[in-house]
Amino acid sequence: MLQKETNCKNMIEIIPINKIGEDERGATHYFDTDRTGQFIIAYRKAGSASGRHYHKGTAATKNPEQIIIMRGEATINWYDVRGEAKGSSKVTAPVQVNVAPWAWHEVVADTDIIVFELNGLEDAKEDTFR
Numbered sequence: 001m002l003q004k005e006t007n008c009k010n011m012i013e014i015i016p017i018n019k020i021g022e023d024e025r026g027a028t029h030y031f032d033t034d035r036t037g038q039f040i041i042a043y044r045k046a047g048s049a050s051g052r053h054y055h056k057g058t059a060a061t062k063n064p065e066q067i068i069i070m071r072g073e074a075t076i077n078w079y080d081v082r083g084e085a086k087g088s089s090k091v092t093a094p095v096q097v098n099v100a101p102w103a104w105h106e107v108v109a110d111t112d113i114i115v116f117e118l119n120g121l122e123d124a125k126e127d128t129f130r
Helices: none
Strands: 012-016 018-024 026-030 040-044 051-052 065-071 071-079 086-092 097-100 102-108 114-119
Touching: 012 071, 051 071, 065 102, 086 097, 097 102, 102 114
Parallel strands: none
Antiparallel strands: 012 097, 018 026, 040 114, 051 102, 065 097, 065 114, 071 086, 071 102
């Protein structure tokens, strides 16, 4: 089982998605969530950036924001909009990234990636700041 990684002041948490099996068909992984409703699946090309915003945490689906990198490699850049803490983490799928409130963040696709975001487009419009 892989270990999770938490960056400075718990702004970003990287949680490996554990494999439960693999055979000639491929691999099976699992994760837990209490989220329901609409979710986003995004296909991003290498070199593109997504996010570039922060949340105050007033929307339940943004406290924390949860995304899963399902395929590919990405760099997660972030900084605390209330202070000086900042960081960057390289991740390789499959991995869950939890983004705490007040963390401005972007996901830069190092390769083509598939992202599964555990919220819908309408879930947090009032809690998204650029």
